[in-house]
Amino acid sequence: MSSPPLAVASLTDPLELVAARLSGWLSARAGRDGVDPVVRPSDHADAQVNGALGLAKELGCAPRELAQEIIASGLLDDLCAEVEVAGPGFLNLTFANDVLNGLLTAVAGSERLGVEQSASPQTVVIDYSAPNVAKEMHVGHLRSTVIGDALVRMYESLGHRVIRENHIGDWGRPFGMLIEHLLDLGEDVAAAGLGQGDLDGFYKQANAKFADDEEFQRRSRDRVVLLQSGDPDTHVLWNRLVAMSTDYFNEVYSKLGVLLTNDDLMGESQYQPLMAGTIERLSQAGLMQESDGASVVFPPGFTNRDGDPLPLIVQAKTGGFNYATSDLSCVIDRVERLGANLMLYVIGAPQQQHLEMVFAVARMAGWLPDNVAAVHVAFGNVLGEDRKMLRSRSGDSVKLVELLDEAVERASAAVNEKNPDLSTDERAAVARMIGIGAVKYADLSTDRVRDYVFDWNRMLAFDGNTAPYLQYAHARICSIFRRAEEDRSVDRRFAVTETAEHDLALKLLAYPSAVADALTSNSPHKLCTYLFELAQQFTSFYEHCPVVRAEDAIREARLGLCNVTAQTLAAGLALLGIDAPERM
């Protein structure tokens, strides 16, 4: 796999400027390409260069001497106020304030805050959310939806062409039973119930009937056959059922504030017409084998519990297709019709082996050429305080809408208590931003592959790594401008002098790198960590450096820092799909 880089090096992050310069010099010194100077943030200075240690060994010289050579090259002279060799051969860098001022000016002058558009935009297909028709959306869908949505926003911000794919479960055996239940209830009754979001009730009733009513079972099975054979009346009913569900999904999406619309729907059913062709192509490629009556492909490297090769079953012995067939058809569709260069599957971790097998078979068949990457963006479970899968008191999975409503309710109570001056409308709007933001941020702010513990008090706290804390920092800055009676959009002359200003400037300039790091690993939590550190850096600055009551030039310069901080917080939160209120 050789894809062009998804993110471009920042032209405004001083660490990256250093890395770019030293990489060339060190490569020439070593006589080979691509030497990484290993420039990192440092506890001992603004940044440290570690590359001399590794390269000195390769070149057979003393690390400290090589570090001295780097200094002597003069390459860092115009960037750094101070450069010193430390320890076994580290290079500690302190950037010059006027360099930071210049870079800040460049950043403040652009909407993009230093984030470069990709020079080679990719077509990125992101598969996420994927609820099931006639089934409730629960916390399991929360993660896929929220993580996928953040990734969509991040890739789009770098100029990539993003295609959202909501692979809803709208096909399969249960639909015979669901359609029969729809008929039994009468469409109006069913529509009323489903319209109110009682999807679980509908599904469970149908399931219960199926369990102990033989006649219903027979009708259901017949109905599946009718559905699959394209019977027009059955399809009308099926369409109704799907539409009722997608209307409901859209309500949840609207509540959550994600980008998905009906245009992004690409359910299981869409791939049905393609599956026979998929089987045919596998067969012609000579990959198909028969095993216990089923048609299978054996991708190398997978074994079952007996140590035997593990097949990917693409056609059951009954002749029916399954999700492997569907997922393979899906790969073909995304590569050949949509022109995908990168496909992200935002799906729970348990699907890992299945997806690996699908990707492996697709590569064997030539459907995934080397310039197309398929990535499983896996995530862990949402746990309750008992550290087990989050469940409601009755033991059912928690309905997503109820969770979101409770979040807004809790945020509303906090806002009412802490800022009663806001108008009723504004309070409601702010409560929504805080409540939904808190839920999303809690989901996004830890490494996605791990499970996380769902805790109302923690996610809604105004302290710590939470959405409300970041939103508060942003609102506070907006408040400064109101108090100062200053326009935020005015260009200001930066004049970093104090340590707190210097450190804040450095953090602000690291934003593009934070976005790039989050994007290349598909890990929104890296952006969260950055934003939290930025907010902390800002409050520290704000404690030490008076803004509104400072003298003219200093006041202007500090207002400039405040403004870029607010812009960066808002932009970063926006990439996560979280709103930043101007007051709260």
Next chain:
RNA sequence: GCCCCCGUAGCUCAGUGGAUAGAGCAACGGUUUCCUAAACCGCAGGUCGCAGGUUCGAGUCCUGCCGGGGGCGCCA
């Protein structure tokens, strides 16, 4: 049995092969005639699950164990 993921402070979590492993909660002690105290500062708190190995250098890479979770043929 085989495979995958996780294991870092009392709790929740960061940590790109680099220096004395960092935050936030909670605890303790401070800071409000002062721009939003919804905040800030300080103080504590660690056998990075265990044992080997690679490396000038390992929380990070490799191997083997231990503990937790998940997956392993015709559901999606």
